[in-house]
Amino acid sequence: MGPTFITLEGPDGSGKSTQAALLAEKLTEMGLSVLLTREPGGTPVGRRLREILLNPDVQLSVMTEVLLMAADRAQHVQEVIKPALENNMVVVCDRYVDSSLAYQGFGLLGDVSQVKAINEAAVEGVWPDLTILLDVEPEVGLRRHRQAASAAGRPSCSGRAGGLDRIEQRDLEFHQRVRDGYHVLSTLYAQRFVVIDTTGLEIETVAQIVWEAVEQRFKGDNR
Numbered sequence: 001m002g003p004t005f006i007t008l009e010g011p012d013g014s015g016k017s018t019q020a021a022l023l024a025e026k027l028t029e030m031g032l033s034v035l036l037t038r039e040p041g042g043t044p045v046g047r048r049l050r051e052i053l054l055n056p057d058v059q060l061s062v063m064t065e066v067l068l069m070a071a072d073r074a075q076h077v078q079e080v081i082k083p084a085l086e087n088n089m090v091v092v093c094d095r096y097v098d099s100s101l102a103y104q105g106f107g108l109l110g111d112v113s114q115v116k117a118i119n120e121a122a123v124e125g126v127w128p129d130l131t132i133l134l135d136v137e138p139e140v141g142l143r144r145h146r147q148a149a150s151a152a153g154r155p156s157c158s159g160r161a162g163g164l165d166r167i168e169q170r171d172l173e174f175h176q177r178v179r180d181g182y183h184v185l186s187t188l189y190a191q192r193f194v195v196i197d198t199t200g201l202e203i204e205t206v207a208q209i210v211w212e213a214v215e216q217r218f219k220g221d222n223r
């Protein structure tokens with residue numbers, strides 16, 4: 001496997017961070033040079049942007065949110081993703097451009113064209129080779145987060161509403177538009193998307209399906 005860019009996408013609580021870590025571990029075990037990273041916040045500047053973007057006490061206009069997400073991405077591409085790919089690494093990224101298209105595009109604006117144009121400038125031609133869409137109903141994803149919070153003994157209803165960040169706190173209709181938006185993206189970009197319905201599946205089972213998708217996609221690939 002030569003330089004390869006894999007992104008994990010999906011609604012909140014669909015298992016992106018869990019699966020990104022498991023996938024990176026497996027690729028590393030195979031002797032590949034792997035970079036595991038995430039958005040927003042994959043760079044020092046990005047971590048500051050992430051704090052603004054996700055802090056429930058911050059008020060942002062829709063366009064500010066679109067532009068800050070794109071700014072985080074532009075920095076991430078320049079500073080982290082492009083250099084890693086140039087060094088022949090496999091990059092596994094927890095959320096990328098499709099998150100902006102789904103959340104800010106479909107979720108907030110109801111259309112992706114403007115968000116897409118802005119992000120085309122941000123990514124400078126660095127589009128994923130493979131995008132794994134972990135699908136789940138928004139209610140189920142939210143419940144997973146709540147269960148994890150209570151299992152860890154964290155109060156699930158103090159401070160931030162239910163411990164949710166600024167974007168997670170939006171209503172169910174928003175999250176439904178995001179989920180439906182991801183499905184539209186998976187047909188628009190069918191070549192790079194693999195959709196996995198994670199409903200009722202154990203983490204290990206999803207990991208196995210993710211792995212099969214990666215193997216299938218890069219089978220016989222000697223880039």
Ligand SMILES: Nc1ncnc2c1ncn2[C@@H]1O[C@H](COP(=O)(O)OP(=O)(O)OP(=O)(O)O)[C@@H](O)[C@H]1O
Nearest residue numbers: 011012013014015016017018144145148201202203
């Ligand atoms: N298939 C699964 N079944 C049940 N629970 C799961 C599954 N996958 C992940 N989880 C649990 O659900 C919670 C959310 O998972 P994770 O943080 O990986 O989701 P995420 O997509 O990264 O969420 P976010 O969008 O909020 O970053 C975690 O506690 C995780 O252990």
Ligand SMILES: [Mg+2]
Nearest residue numbers: 016017018094
């Ligand atoms: Mg996550």
